Amino acid sequence: MLDLELDEHYQDLVNVVREFANDVVAPRSAHHDATHTFPYEIVAQMGELGLFGLPIGEEFGGMGGDYFALALALEELGRVDQSVAITLEAGVSLGAMPIYRFGNQDQKERWLPDLAAGKSLAGFGLTEPGAGSDASATRTKAELVDGHWNITGSKEFITNSGTDITSLVTVTAVTGVDEQTGRKEISTLIVPSKTPGFTVEPAYDKVGWRASDTHPLTFNDAQVPEDHLLGVRGRGYAHFLEILDEGRIAMAALATGAAQGCLDEATQYAKDRTSFGAPIGSYQSVSFTIARMASRVHTARLAYYAAAAKMLAGKDFKVEAAHAKLIASEAAMDNARDATQIFGGYGFINESLVARHYRDSKILEIGEGTSQVQLMLIARSLGL
Structure with missing residues (x-):
């Protein structure tokens, strides 16, 4: 028999997040929207509740839950404030999950604990001026020289990329050409914040989601160590x-x-x-x-x-x-x-x-x- 009722632990989560959304998020929503300010105090409290670590394993500082738990939390937050909800959504599904899914042990141990605790945020650098839905049109390039990736290019509409607590962005870049198909070899690289040559451009003036953080990014020969490759080379796309x-x-x-x-x-x-x-x-x-x-x-x-x-x-x-x-x-x-x-x-x-x-x-x-x-x-x- 198909049962669509939530299990008790899921329902308990919903109740906690609903109360938090009503009592903490909703009263601040109009202010942050009107002033276009990032809700740092709310993000900190979401971190304390464990929301940023919901689908991340306990060994990396997460809650050891699953992706459905994250979805339930997002529904409750989205009901009262989409800017807060997208900050969590992008922080987890786009920021932390690439490292959790494809990172090596060292990368996970270095980056995930703070991301899972909401102490830091990560951006997901995929979209470019000419490569949105057609991600295969990526033009950002990364060349491996003397043990470092030299990255040149730009990204657009990147959420959580310019906050005071942003620790990194993961970016797709062309790292060569596939010898068999002749197509671009696209890989993913971890670029820590404040990397020389990596510039977070001024935030967009958006119609909506005005309390979320969204920027264009520029890479002008930004260098990261070779071990900042995320996942398998050529599998970034x-x-x-x-x-x-x-x-x-x-x-x-x-x-x-x-x-x-x-x-x-x-x-x-x-x-x-x-x-x-x-x-x-x-x-x-x-x-x-x-x-x-x-x-x-x-x-x-x-x-x-x-x-x-x-x-x-x-x-x-x-x-x-x-x-x-x-x-x-x-x-x-x-x-x-x-x-x-x-x-x-x-x-x-x-x-x-x-x-x-x-x-x-x-x-x-x-x-x-x-x-x-x-x-x-x-x-x-x-x-x-």
């Missing part, structure tokens, strides 16, 4: 695709939380706000809109639960992750639009949660693979 598959489950969970947050706000407002002598929720046009919002949340949650279940079972979950990312990101954007409409003028005020979700949610249809990329993956699975 394949490694990052694996990381993105996992990350899409995490992003789907975040998006589900955003959709749930809009549903919660709209439902309460429809009960409290009166028009023509009755709560607006008593009118069918409003109640049916909210019912459709609830259906979107339900479907999105089922989609990321299903993808996570296949992942934890050790089965191929690429297509399920694409379904989850597509469904949940569209649910978040659609619910944000509907919630804003229900709130009317109040929904157009930046201090309101629905307004922040309206600005924040669009990037969910773009980051970690656009909706079009998800459709492409799903279509390929159908033989199209």
Whole structure:
């Protein structure tokens, strides 16, 4: 019999993170959004709760949990503040997991304990000016000379890359040419912060996620030791695709939380706000809109639960992750639009949660693979 009820330890985690989101994160969200400031105090508390170490083994300072636990935490945080949620999502799934999945023992022991404790953050340097969804178009180069990799190139839209606690970024770079195929050999390198020649450019002025940290990066003959190669030389592109598959489950969970947050706000407002002598929720046009919002949340949650279940079972979950990312990101954007409409003028005020979700949610249809990329993956699975 299929049982979609959460096990007790998962439910306990949800309860803890929900309380933290309501009591600690939500009261600070409007301030950090308005001032475009990174929520260091919240990140520190998330570290103390162990959220950054949820899927990382205890031997490296983590909680010894799994990726589904991370997804559940992201859903609860995404409900009240997407900037905080994406800081955790990128910090774990994009920052720590490449080292946890592909690093050698020395690399894991050096970098993971602080990442798992939330004492430091890492960035994921994949996207370039001409290489976003087409990561094989990478132009950043790394040449091995006298025991050091000399890196030249640039990256764009890199989350957690310029905070005061950022310790490193992992970057893809062309390290040669595959002799058999003639294609670029793409490898992954660990670049510590403050490496000479590595410049974190000024932060972007973003429409949404205004309290998260996002920068372009420049590498001008930046040098790192040969042992900073992450994983197998020439497998960098394949490694990052694996990381993105996992990350899409995490992003789907975040998006589900955003959709749930809009549903919660709209439902309460429809009960409290009166028009023509009755709560607006008593009118069918409003109640049916909210019912459709609830259906979107339900479907999105089922989609990321299903993808996570296949992942934890050790089965191929690429297509399920694409379904989850597509469904949940569209649910978040659609619910944000509907919630804003229900709130009317109040929904157009930046201090309101629905307004922040309206600005924040669009990037969910773009980051970690656009909706079009998800459709492409799903279509390929159908033989199209």
